[in-house]
Amino acid sequence: MSTQAVTQQPRTGAATRVRTDAHASRLALRIGFVALAVLFAVMTVLPLLVLIKVSFSAPQDIMTARPPFLLYNATLDHWRAILNADTVLGPARHSLVVATGTALFAVLIAAPAAYVISRMSRGWRYGLILALLFTQMFPDVGIAMPVAITFLRLGLNDTDLGLILAHLVPTLPFVAWILVGTFETIPREIEEASFVDGNGKIGTLARVVVPLAAPGIAVAALFAWLKSWNDLVYAIYLFLGERTLPLMTFYYSNRGSVFDTATFAVLLTIPVMLVTLALQRYVEAGTLSGAIKG
Amino acid sequence: MRLTRRRFGALALAGSATFLLSACGQSGSSPAGKTGGGTGGGGSVTFVTSLAEDERAAIGELLKGFESSAGVQVKMVQMESQDVVNQLKAKKTANKMDIDLVAQDNLRLGPLVRDQLVDDLSGEVSRVPDSTIDALVPITEFNGKRFFFPYRPNVQIVYYNETKMSQYGLKPPESWDDLLKVSQTIKEKEGIGKVAIQAAAGDPLSVSVFEFIKQAGGDPLVLNDAGSVKAFEFLAQLEPLMTPEYRTAKFDTMNTMLSTDTAYLGSNWPFGINVIVDKNGRKDIKAYHGWAGPTKESHVLGGEVLGIPAGAPNKAGALQLAEYLMAKDTQSQLLTKLGWPPMRTDAFGNVPEWQAPYFQAVQAALKQVDARPNVPYWEDVSRAMNDAFRDVVQSKQPAKETLDRYAAAIQKAKAAAGA
Numbered sequence: 254m255s256t257q258a259v260t261q262q263p264r265t266g267a268a269t270r271v272r273t274d275a276h277a278s279r280l281a282l283r284i285g286f287v288a289l290a291v292l293f294a295v296m297t298v299l300p301l302l303v304l305i306k307v308s309f310s311a312p313q314d315i316m317t318a319r320p321p322f323l324l325y326n327a328t329l330d331h332w333r334a335i336l337n338a339d340t341v342l343g344p345a346r347h348s349l350v351v352a353t354g355t356a357l358f359a360v361l362i363a364a365p366a367a368y369v370i371s372r373m374s375r376g377w378r379y380g381l382i383l384a385l386l387f388t389q390m391f392p393d394v395g396i397a398m399p400v401a402i403t404f405l406r407l408g409l410n411d412t413d414l415g416l417i418l419a420h421l422v423p424t425l426p427f428v429a430w431i432l433v434g435t436f437e438t439i440p441r442e443i444e445e446a447s448f449v450d451g452n453g454k455i456g457t458l459a460r461v462v463v464p465l466a467a468p469g470i471a472v473a474a475l476f477a478w479l480k481s482w483n484d485l486v487y488a489i490y491l492f493l494g495e496r497t498l499p500l501m502t503f504y505y506s507n508r509g510s511v512f513d514t515a516t517f518a519v520l521l522t523i524p525v526m527l528v529t530l531a532l533q534r535y536v537e538a539g540t541l542s543g544a545i546k547g
Numbered sequence: 548m549r550l551t552r553r554r555f556g557a558l559a560l561a562g563s564a565t566f567l568l569s570a571c572g573q574s575g576s577s578p579a580g581k582t583g584g585g586t587g588g589g590g591s592v593t594f595v596t597s598l599a600e601d602e603r604a605a606i607g608e609l610l611k612g613f614e615s616s617a618g619v620q621v622k623m624v625q626m627e628s629q630d631v632v633n634q635l636k637a638k639k640t641a642n643k644m645d646i647d648l649v650a651q652d653n654l655r656l657g658p659l660v661r662d663q664l665v666d667d668l669s670g671e672v673s674r675v676p677d678s679t680i681d682a683l684v685p686i687t688e689f690n691g692k693r694f695f696f697p698y699r700p701n702v703q704i705v706y707y708n709e710t711k712m713s714q715y716g717l718k719p720p721e722s723w724d725d726l727l728k729v730s731q732t733i734k735e736k737e738g739i740g741k742v743a744i745q746a747a748a749g750d751p752l753s754v755s756v757f758e759f760i761k762q763a764g765g766d767p768l769v770l771n772d773a774g775s776v777k778a779f780e781f782l783a784q785l786e787p788l789m790t791p792e793y794r795t796a797k798f799d800t801m802n803t804m805l806s807t808d809t810a811y812l813g814s815n816w817p818f819g820i821n822v823i824v825d826k827n828g829r830k831d832i833k834a835y836h837g838w839a840g841p842t843k844e845s846h847v848l849g850g851e852v853l854g855i856p857a858g859a860p861n862k863a864g865a866l867q868l869a870e871y872l873m874a875k876d877t878q879s880q881l882l883t884k885l886g887w888p889p890m891r892t893d894a895f896g897n898v899p900e901w902q903a904p905y906f907q908a909v910q911a912a913l914k915q916v917d918a919r920p921n922v923p924y925w926e927d928v929s930r931a932m933n934d935a936f937r938d939v940v941q942s943k944q945p946a947k948e949t950l951d952r953y954a955a956a957i958q959k960a961k962a963a964a965g966a
Contacts, residue, residue, distance in 0.1 A: 312828035316806040340600070398637055405641035489630050490637060493593075493645070494622065507627060508599045508818070510826040511803060 301522065307515035308332065315511065331512040335505075341520065344496040347413060348482055349524065351497065354417040355481035356474040359428040362421075364470060367432030368462065372441075382433060385426040393423055393486040401490035410491050419487040424480055428473045435469025436462070475532045482525060591620040592864040595634075596650040596851075597627050599818065605884040613871045619864045628652035635664040635856050644858035647865040650698055650851045653686050653918075654750060657925050660689045665854040666862070669693045674870045678891040686918045687852055694854060696869050697890045699881070701816060701850035702912040703754070704905070705837040706801075706823065708811040711741070719812070720838045723762070723781055730788035733811060740789045743804060743813035744782075746936070747797035753929040754847045755814075756782075756936055761917045762840025767928055768920060768961075770935065771954035776947050777841065782940045805832055816849065817886070820905045833904065836911035848916040850890075888913055927960035 307315055311326035335341060370381050400419055401410075409415030439462055447457040463470070488497045496504075502517040598606060603623070610621045624646070626634060631651055638644045651659065659665045669692045675684075683697040707719050712729075715736055720726040730742040745751040759782060760767050765774025786793075792800075792809050802819045804810040806827040814837060823832050837846060853869045855862055871877055878889035883896035886906050898906045919925065931953040938944045 312826070316827045316829055318808040320807075398633065401637040402641045405638060405643040408643075410643070490633065493626070493634070494624055496625075504625060504627065507799060508597075510822050512826065 301519075304515045304518050304522075307511060308519050310512075312512070331516045335513060335516050335520070340501065341498075344498045344501045345520075347416075347492075347495055348498040350413045351416045351420065352478045352482040354413065355420040355424055356478040358417060358421055359424045359477040360432075360470055360474050363425055363429040363473070364432055364463075364466075367429045368436045368458070370429070371433050371436035378433070382430060385430045385433075388426040389423070391423075393484075396422070397486045397490050400487070404491060411493055411495050415491050416487060416497075417481075419491055420481040420484055424477045427480070428477050431473040431476065432466070432469060435466045435473070438469075439465050471532050475528065478528055479525060482521075590861050590864055591622055592647040592861050592868050593622045593624060593645055594648045594650070594865075594868060595624045595626045595631065595646050597625065597652070599821065601821070602885055605881075608884075609877060609880055612877075613868060617864075617867050617871070619861075619867060621868065628655050631655070632658045632662070632664065635659065636662060639664060639857055642858070644856055645860060646856050647859040647861045648868055649854045649856060651695075651854055653695075653848070653850055653852050654754070656686070656689075656695065656852065656854075656921065657923065659854060660694050660921075661923060664857055665694050666857055666859070667692050667694060668696065668855065671696075671866060674866065674873070676873055676875070676891050678875075678893040679873075680890060680892060680913075682848055682916050682918060683850075683890055686848065686921065689921045695852035696854075696873060698853045698869075698872055699851045700848060700888055700890055700913060700916075702846045702848060702888075702909060702916055703758075703814045703816055703837075704834045704908040704912050705812065705814045706805050706819060706832050706834045708805070708808065708831060709833045710831045711808070711811045719835045722838055723840055726838050727785060727788070729812065730785060734788050740787070740791070740793075741809070741811040742785075742789050743793040743796045743801065743810040744785075744789065745796045745798070745801060745814065746793045747795055747800070748933055750929070751797035752933050752936055754849075756932040757847055757917075757919065758845055759840065761845035762838075762843060764840075764842035767932060768922065768957065769954060770928070770931060770957055771947065771950040774842065776950060779935065779939045779946045779950060781840075782936070783943060783946070786940050802827070805829070817905065817909050820886070820902060824901075824905075834908040836908050836915070839915075844915040845917050846912045846915055848913075848918040922961070922964070924957070924960040924964040928957055931957050 306324050308331055309324060309327050309329070310320075311328045311330075314320055314324075314326050370378055373381070400422060404410060404415050404419060407415075409418065443461060443465070444457050447461045452460060483499060484497070485499045485503055488500045492500065498517070498521050502514065502521055505517050506514040594610075596606070603625070607623060610623065613619070614621055628651055631649055632655070635644075635646065635649070638646065649665075672693055675696060679697050680700060683700055687693055687695040687697055705719065711733075712719065715732055717729050717732060718725075720729045726742070730740060733741045744755045746755060756778070757767050759778040760770075760775045763774040763777040763781070765772050765776075765778055767775070769775065790804070790810050792804055796804060796810075796813065798816055798819075801810070801813050801815040802822045805813055805815075805819070806823050806829050820834070823829050837844065853872065855865045855869075859865055873890065875891065875894050878891055878894035879896040881887040882889050882894060882898060886898045886902045886909075888906075888909055889896075922928070935950055935953045938949045939946050
């Protein structure tokens with residue numbers, strides 16, 4: 254046995270123990286992370302699964318002290334009961350049009366404003382961002398009445414346009430806040446390079462800035478769409494003869510059975526899932542934090 | 548998939564096209580609940596009401612008869628009673644009242660009168676039929692003036708699980724002592740209470756407490772008289788024997804509690820019949836009129852009344868419609884088609900067979916009703932009852948001293964209201 258071999262042996266044992274310990278700790282962390290992820294996923298998905306299950310269950314499977322976890326006696330009766338033109342199609346159309354209109358208008362109005370704010374000096378920028386955030390402190394319930402009175406005077410009640418404008422009141426500042434952060438991440442040097450290439454201001458905005466900001470704009474549009482889709486307060490005040498889907502869900506939860514409520518809730522969730530799935534790939538880490546970066 | 552400019556532009560274009568094609572302008576071309584044209588040109592009446600889907604269909608059919616005879620088109624609009632006040636307030640302030648007639652929960656009338664949102668109908672008393680049930684008249688009056696027309700009386704009945712009650716050899720309680728015995732027995736057998744009163748904070752609890760106070764001969768406007776003290780002491784005795792879920796029990800959750808066997812005995816409005824028995828399939832849930840206290844049996848007189856908002860565009864049409872809804876034939880049809888107890892003593896009809904036992908319970912309960920007093924400080928009284936329940940029944944504070952405190956608060960509110 255050589256000296257080298259003798260001196261190497263203790264180092265190999267210690268190094269192996271260190272590598273083994275590091276490997277075990279990484280494995281433990283990974284297992285812990287996966288377990289937590291599974292737990293949060295289940296907690297998130299389970300209520301939706303219960304809703305879906307109730308909407309397809311026969312009454313005897315739900316109206317009991319210990320309802321089964323699985324679906325045994327499936328029925329389409331609850332869906333048949335609510336899927337008619339008056340109950341669903343009309344309100345769904347209103348909700349879809351209003352949510353889409355709100356998202357479009359919010360982006361069209363807030364994007365230019367956000368771009369300008371993002372290019373201001375730091376002091377002005379922070380002041381304006383704080384002003385935008387300050388408006389979020391007012392709950393919709395508190396300002397819905399004066400908004401409703403004004404809109405009634407303008408004849409905007411029972412119109413999709415009126416509801417869109419009402420939804421823009423809380424949505425615009427929020428969308429602007431998100432987009433400020435988006436535009437801040439686009440270096441000015443890129444715009445200057447575009448000027449050098451012969452583009453004017455508008456051309457630079459259209460061909461360089463907006464495409465780069467497109468993911469952030471998609472995220473802002475998604476938030477605006479979701480906020481408008483879920484609104485109940487302004488719909489109650491501004492829609493007398495018409496309905497939106499959340500309003501129908503509210504009325505059914507007051508007057509109908511749990512089956513009607515669950516069915517409506519699932520119906521309300523489907524477009525949200527579709528829109529979120531379509532746009533969620535554009536949600537990047539840091540999209541929302543840009544506005545508060547130093 | 549990259550969000551290229553072209554795709555983004557296509558998405559924006561599609562969205563804008565959808566919006567432009569659908570959104571602009573009034574969307575009132577097909578309002579909900581329009582019942583169809585009349586034969587004449589008598590204008591239209593917007594009638595706000597709060598109904599379940601099957602009730603809307605039946606009322607819609609009835610209103611077609613009115614449209615044919617009066618030549619007035621009716622636009623029926625669904626609105627929950629708690630939203631009516633805010634809607635009327637907004638429309639009145641904006642000077643854009645477009646509602647002609649409102650069927651409002653008679654437990655929510657004070658704000659409509661206090662904020663001058665409804666017209667004084669004292670000059671239209673002749674339209675109210677002489678055969679109107681006597682108990683309904685006081686609820687339509689405030690400060691000696693008539694602001695509403697009677698329309699639909701309602702009263703809570705007590706639902707019970709017949710299977711479970713039979714299993715334990717119990718009968719539906721007829722007195723406070725019976726109620727205690729039933730609650731005690733069920734709790735011993737099941738290990739948990741299964742009796743509920745509606746005790747969700749706000750109106751549900753006010754109604755429950757009001758009934759117990761009246762059953763003991765008390766006055767909710769005084770709150771610290773002998774009857775009120777007795778009522779609160781009894782509730783404090785009953786509380787530990789009830790299901791823990793009683794704290795969230797109100798008109799909608801009580802249906803679920805009874806349907807899922809969270810409660811075997813609990814009171815609720817008759818609309819629960821359609822939900823619990825028909826939709827939820829619990830045909831073993833029966834109903835009866837309820838129990839009596841030491842002094843008498845008493846139930847809060849609920850239901851709906853008709854009011855005409857201030858500034859209604861078609862007051863004449865609204866008055867015609869109100870008279871039609873109070874007519875003998877209409878009330879008989881409401882009884883037959885929906886099982887609604889009529890507001891007049893001369894209206895008769897046959898309820899659907901399966902509803903008959905429940906309707907009998909409603910009729911029996913209607914014989915023992917007390918209307919809530921129409922005083923301007925009623926919200927203060929309601930708040931005092933709620934707070935007293937929390938302190939005496941749930942926190943087990945001494946009844947008399949606690950009620951003395953809240954009685955003083957009520958007197959203060961009464962003085963402030965100038966009553």
